[in-house]
Amino acid sequence: MADKQPPSAPAVEPAAPSAVHGASLLIALQIASRAATFIANQLLLRFLTAQLLGVATQLEVYYLSVLFFARESLRVAIQRQGGREQPQEETSKGSKKGSKGEKESDTSSSSASSSQSAVNLAYVSILLGSLVAMLLGWLYLASIHKTSDEDGSNNHDHPARSLAETTPFLVPSLYLYALTSVIELLSEPAFVVLQLRLQFGARAAAESVATVLRCATTLGAAVLATRLGGSSNRGLDIGVLPFALGQLAYGVGLLAVYAWHGAALARRDGFSLFPKRLTGQYALQLFDRPTLHLASSMSVQSIVKHVLTQGDTFLVSALSTTTTQGVYALANNYGGLAARLLFQPIEESSRSYFSRLLAEDGNATEKTENKDAKGRKKAGNASAERAARDLQTLLKIYLLLSLVVTAIGPAAAAPFLGLVTGPRWANSGAAATLAAYVWYIPLLAVNGVAEAFVASVATEAQVYRQSMWMGGFSAVFAGAGYVCLRVLDGGAVGLVAANGINMVCRIIWCLVFIHGYFSARGVSFFGDATTSLMPHPLSVLAAVVTSTAVRRFVPVVAAAAGPVAQITQLIKIAVLAVPFVLTV
Structure with a gap:
């Protein structure tokens, strides 16, 4: 200040x-x-x-x-x-x-x-x-x-408590x-x-x-x-x-x-x-x-945002036992580690940064109210252009990181979990849930920075409209969760899928808002999306090749295997990942 x-x-x-x-x-x-x-x-x-x-x-x-x-x-x-x-x-x-x-x-x-x-x-x-x-x-x-009745049985000798x-x-x-x-x-x-x-x-x-x-x-x-x-x-x-x-x-x-x-x-x-x-x-x-x-x-x-953020816990509490909740919580803690370490601080700082930068943008427009229209537009767009460049940079970095995470993460989930938690947890189904959660991390990252930008610049009327849309997305999430957990019996993996559907809806809404915000100020945010935001085609190809190579050349070890076998598997995955990371 x-x-x-x-x-x-x-x-x-x-x-x-x-x-x-x-x-x-x-x-x-x-x-x-x-x-x-x-x-x-x-x-x-x-x-x-x-x-x-x-x-x-x-x-x-x-x-x-x-x-x-x-x-x-x-x-x-x-x-x-x-x-x-x-x-x-x-x-x-x-x-x-x-x-x-x-x-x-x-x-x-x-x-x-x-x-x-x-x-x-x-x-x-x-x-x-x-x-x-x-x-x-x-x-x-x-x-x-x-x-x-935790285990679902009706045992009269051990009544439900x-x-x-x-x-x-x-x-x-x-x-x-x-x-x-x-x-x-x-x-x-x-x-x-x-x-x-x-x-x-x-x-x-x-x-x-x-x-x-x-x-x-x-x-x-x-x-x-x-x-x-x-x-x-x-x-x-x-x-x-x-x-x-x-x-x-x-x-x-x-x-x-x-x-x-x-x-x-x-x-x-x-x-x-x-x-x-x-x-x-x-x-x-x-x-x-x-x-x-x-x-x-x-x-x-x-x-609404909190219900959506913690909605997976609310939903799993209503549709599953505490044992299943513990399995999902374990996978969620490890899967969300990157989000808590890296994405959350960036989200908080970017919200503060965009608030100040674009507040100055509005103030610059007011200070030039006595100048000609061309001067007002130039002063008003300077900070908007800078904000667009910075937001594009963040999103592209997130997409590049997503390539790395999704290419090697699913294969590394089981040996990693078995190594740090022991065979009791690895046999519980948490490894499959963690592998599925890897695909959810990129959505979590993009949504975080997009919603941080919206919170920085949205007017009260726009905040109200966002709340209405979020309410609709929460209904979509509840429906997807019921289908995945009860109809398809997907367990914690199904819950990750329901979260992914909800997160895609939220990202689409934010991107539409961001496009409208910059368009109103004469700034093209997306432009040529292929070159401005999306990773290079060779990086995408390298990710596909690496993911295929890991599945083919790295054998899957049993959950009860010793730490030596699990460490060996992680080393093999890391060796295959090195040329991929260098390519990206």
Whole structure:
């Protein structure tokens, strides 16, 4: 924001390098934190059954749902607010009225007011989160106390029992997840200000500390439980309690680090991390009216988006057993590893980048309103052309990565899973699900960056129309899921197929929107799609040849084969992949 640059510097100049630096930092953070989480999870798998992993996935969805409904739409709206306010600060700095000291004071005051407005809005997230945590917690409690027959048999000697009865410490774990969601939301006032100021280092420190605490606590609880069992080989059965304790440690770590950095920034720039009344056109003298209105209009879209994002978990919970849910969760965790490591940080940074870049585009058009039409069009299209080039670059890189993933990923799924999880999980059907998920990763990547662009530039009316379309796509997803899971009995693989159908629908809608957006500004986004976006024909041919060679020359080893055979198979696949990667 403006306080990070000298008063004479244009506010929009650091947007691109700051966003690139932020994306790089977040990617590095994600790699480190996910590596730690990955190692911890591999150790935890030795203590888990498929059913416990399925229940842990349900609790995680509950936790993520509380956070998503409470803060997602407000976060996006606050970022959009930050993008709009930059040109105002620049105009203030460019004014010829008053002395240089007066202009610096106005800029500082505007920056503090903007930060305080964002802090006040963050407390709406805390209130919403508390209410949503109670509501969703009550619904989940009602569902886990219903009796069910896990294996599908009607055995009178072993009557069906509820999930709460078959899973130790499930209810206390649910309460801990609810408490943790509120604790994490308490860090939101500091987070939104640090995000607006592009303080990515504070976020990296917070998530690193929190991740280490979560891994250490989860593993420590699981190992301690095995030792408390005395002579029992299985130890003390504490169910999913280690996950709940680990998540609590994560929330406390986030709050502590964000509060530390946020308090330092507040002291320096003269705002408060607590709600504070503001002068001007603010609702209840606290909340920025346009931002609050935009957030409320985006809330419906956020609900639909979350249902679509977590819809696979909701659907598999309704149509399958917790054991099947655990198998799908395992494949989903490994299959989505690339998305969490690489795609998610790029998506978040690109959303912030495009918001600032194209907000400046609109401001440039306003500043030239007294010039001729040709001058206005030239000023208005400059940033749009740059945004189109950057978005094309991202999409083409994603498509090239998709070639590599889909050419060698399916064959490597089984030996990889058998190596890291052991034969018990490899025999569960997770390997076939992971191989199918590989084909879903490219759709996930393209959709992520496309929806990030739409969120950056869409008007309230366009957001509403998107919500309506997303509602239709959710119905398509539910229908596809029912056919794949119940009619075709496709299991977790069928669920991946249903997700793919849904994701294709969302991508098509976003591409149509993007084409219309740039066309309205006289910029051709797609142009010659063959040369601008699609990979070179030789790269596609190399992918087909490599995939065929892997299937023909690399024998499939049994799931119960030892680690030597699995490592050998992975090495053979890697050797065949080297010339392909060089060709691409």
